[in-house]
Structures are given as structure tokens and as C-alpha cells.
Amino acid sequence: MPRHEALDLAIRLGRQAEAVCRHYLSSGHRAGNYWLVGDVHNTPGRSMFVRLSGPETGKGAAGKWTDACDGSHGDLLDIIREAQGLAAFKDVVAEARRFLALPHPEPAPQQGRGSHSFSAASGSQKAARRLFAMAQPIAGSLVETYLRGRSITSLTGTGALRFHPRCYYRPDGQARPEPRPAMIAAVTDLAGRQTGAHRTWLAPDGSGKAAIATPRRAMGELLGHGVRFGVADDVLAVGEGIETVLSPRQVLPRMPMLAALSAAHLAAVLFPPTLRRLYVLCDRDPAGDRARDSLLARAASLGIEAIALVPVAGDFNDDLRHRGAATLSAALKDVLHPDDRRRFLQG
Known part of the structure; x- marks a missing residue:
């Protein structure tokens, strides 16, 4: 099939991105402008996100997807291929054309x-x-x-x-x-503009x-953005949940922090251009481990020093509630960079 015909088919599928996801990725659900699911094989979960709206081609196009667990990505033709277990591209094309010929009601307005x-x-x-x-x-x-x-x-x-x-x-x-x-x-981008809630x-x-x-x-545009506490320059700490992030901030009140709101979004956080050191506030679960590893690797590839902060219990709010601020402070002191210990650690 000529390249331009495949592109045209991907564009037509992108115009019905949510209908495609509901049909082939039925284990997932809509969250703002994304469809969240475990993976391209329709496994339940939230690590893979499909963009439901955007331009027809290029960066951010409707139908583009990324799996935060392994970094794989593609378009809706790839979803059809994997979800249906099709080997030959001609069979993917036939299935896509069959889908496009079906009547698809417009999604109900939210x-x-x-x-x-x-x-x-x-x-x-x-x-x-x-x-x-x-x-x-x-x-x-x-x-x-x-x-x-x-x-x-x-x-x-x-x-x-x-x-x-x-x-x-x-x-x-x-x-x-x-x-x-x-x-x-408020979910904001690097420039401080609100993109979601x-x-x-x-x-x-x-x-x-x-x-x-x-x-x-959540609602709005979340990918790459987050809930920000403080303005990041050279140092930033990132985690999944709001409570997870606010917990170490009880003893690091001046350190800029960001809550990405999920493991999938944690792996996709965008870095300020001035960032030199990144702390990743981990959650003790498989999705959190995968997001941590992906984020640490991406930061290192950009020359950013990346340090994982691992809680004793399930997350840092568990540590704060059950072990207390003084114990949390002592634990963080052992893993913070010496410059950040002097600059941010309270007491």
C-alpha cells in the first residue's frame, strides 16, 4: 500500500479516535482528552494513553499513543494490528476499512x-x-x-x-x-498556563x-504537565499523587515539586530547560516502578542528574502519617544531594 494511502487511513481513523478505542481497547476508559488502558493488547490498566483529539498529522495528532511502561508508541493502525493479532499489513488495512464503514454514533457530550x-x-x-x-x-x-x-x-x-x-x-x-x-x-504547563484540573x-x-x-x-490536557508547588529552576521533585508530593514538602518546604497525577503521566513529565537535578518520589507498586525507571532513564539521557527517593511504606504520605515528619526528614537527609540538603531541608 502506498505511504500516502496508509497516512490517509490513519487520518480517517484519527477523526473517530474515541470510537476506535471503545471498539478495540474496550478495557480502557476516557480521561480528559486521552483514552487510558493497560497496553495495546487491551489489558486493563492505565499505562498506555491514546490522544483523542489534535491535529490530523504530526506531533500530538489524534490517535497517537504511547505506553509509559516500555516507551512503545504508534497510531491507530498499530492498535488495530495488535488488538486483532494481524500479521499482514493488508489484513490491517482491510480491518480498518471495515471499521470505517460501520456506523459510529458521536460520543455523548460530557x-x-x-x-x-x-x-x-x-x-x-x-x-x-x-x-x-x-x-x-x-x-x-x-x-x-x-x-x-x-x-x-x-x-x-x-x-x-x-x-x-x-x-x-x-x-x-x-x-x-x-x-x-x-x-x-490546577494542572499547568512549564509556562504556568492552566491546561487542566x-x-x-x-x-x-x-x-x-x-x-x-x-x-x-482529571480533565483537560494532562500529558507532560502537572500540579505544581513552587517554580522549578535547577532542582525539581516529581511524584504521582498530590498527597504523595505534599508529604516530603512538609520537611522540604522550599523545594519545587510537581504531582503528575498518575504513573503514566509521571513517566511523561516535561522538564524545565534549566533543570539540572531531578528527584523522583516513588510509589511502591509495579506501575510506579516502571514509571520511575522510564523517567530516570529519560532524565539521564538529557544530562540531568536523577535520584530516586523510595518510601519505607507504600508511598511518602504513608511514611509521614505512620513514622512522623522527623523520621521522614532524617531519611531524606541521607539521600539528598549535599547542596540540596543545605538549601532545602528544614531543621
Whole structure:
């Protein structure tokens, strides 16, 4: 098949990227502008992400995918080949053409979860910015109660977090959203522009996360970005969850940190051009291990000194809650670069 015909087929599939994913990667689910799944063989999980919108060709094109576990990537033709177990390219083409000939209903528009007045789709950057703008500072709110319950008591430099008393949560398979209190986090790019938002729905008294199926959800453009605490220059610490990142920040309050929000997104974090040293705050699970290894290797290939910080328990918030700030400080002191020990470590 001529190259231009294959490209045309990939473009046509990209225009229906979500329908392709729902058909061939049915074990996954949509998260903002991405389809998340375990791998190209339709294994359940979140390490592979497929872009659902974007230009027709080139960088960021709709249908482009990356697996954070092994660095593999491709387009929707590759997904069809692997998901169907096809060896010959002519068979991939035939299957793609068969799929394109089928009727595919437009995906239902996602209604806004943060406001009655959302006119933008809930997965858009515009909706994410609007949701964050409608939220309020966390001082004295349920967010502060929730974080203090996780032993996160020093909240200096947490302007990326806000509180929304009635953020809509839509249970899977139900049309009617439920208003619930939530912690709203701004996802920003390297220039500080908000590209998305992350919601953590809370219990009515702030004692923990809400007792719902998916108390954490993200919206907007997440890939490469994150929730930032401080402005990174030559040193940055990155981790998965907001609580994971804020925990070592209790004893490293001046060190810039970033929460990537998932293992897959941790592996894809973009580095500031001035970065010289990267600390990776690990979670003790297989997905976290793979993301750590991928990120450390990518940083090293760019000449960035990369250091893994490994918790004793499952994550650094477990360490903070069960072992205390003094013990956490002592443990970090042993692995920090001497310059950073003097510069950032408190006490």
C-alpha cells in the first residue's frame, strides 16, 4: 500500500479516535482528552494513553499513543494490528476499512461537573480553568481538614489547590450528577498556563475521600504537565499523587515539586530547560516502578542528574502519617544531594 494511502487511513481513523478505542481497547476508559488502558493488547490498566483529539498529522495528532511502561508508541493502525493479532499489513488495512464503514454514533457530550453554567465540554481546558476560577482558597475549608487528616499541616505555597463546595460528580452509567465538596487542583504547563484540573471529592466532614467509586478524576490536557508547588529552576521533585508530593514538602518546604497525577503521566513529565537535578518520589507498586525507571532513564539521557527517593511504606504520605515528619526528614537527609540538603531541608 502506498505511504500516502496508509497516512490517509490513519487520518480517517484519527477523526473517530474515541470510537476506535471503545471498539478495540474496550478495557480502557476516557480521561480528559486521552483514552487510558493497560497496553495495546487491551489489558486493563492505565499505562498506555491514546490522544483523542489534535491535529490530523504530526506531533500530538489524534490517535497517537504511547505506553509509559516500555516507551512503545504508534497510531491507530498499530492498535488495530495488535488488538486483532494481524500479521499482514493488508489484513490491517482491510480491518480498518471495515471499521470505517460501520456506523459510529458521536460520543455523548460530557456535561460540566463543577457548575450549572458550564457551556464548554467537561474535558476541555476552558472548562478546567472555569472550574478552578469558581473554587475558593483552601484556608479554613474541608480541603484543609482533609490534608491535616493526612498529616499535611504546612500548606505554604499550595496556591494550586482550591476548594469547591458543590463540584458535580457523575456516577458511571448515570445521567444525573451529584454535587459534592471537592479539592480542585490546577494542572499547568512549564509556562504556568492552566491546561487542566484534577478533582478529589471529599467526605462531607473532610475526614477523607468521598465514599464513591472514583473519588479522583482529571480533565483537560494532562500529558507532560502537572500540579505544581513552587517554580522549578535547577532542582525539581516529581511524584504521582498530590498527597504523595505534599508529604516530603512538609520537611522540604522550599523545594519545587510537581504531582503528575498518575504513573503514566509521571513517566511523561516535561522538564524545565534549566533543570539540572531531578528527584523522583516513588510509589511502591509495579506501575510506579516502571514509571520511575522510564523517567530516570529519560532524565539521564538529557544530562540531568536523577535520584530516586523510595518510601519505607507504600508511598511518602504513608511514611509521614505512620513514622512522623522527623523520621521522614532524617531519611531524606541521607539521600539528598549535599547542596540540596543545605538549601532545602528544614531543621
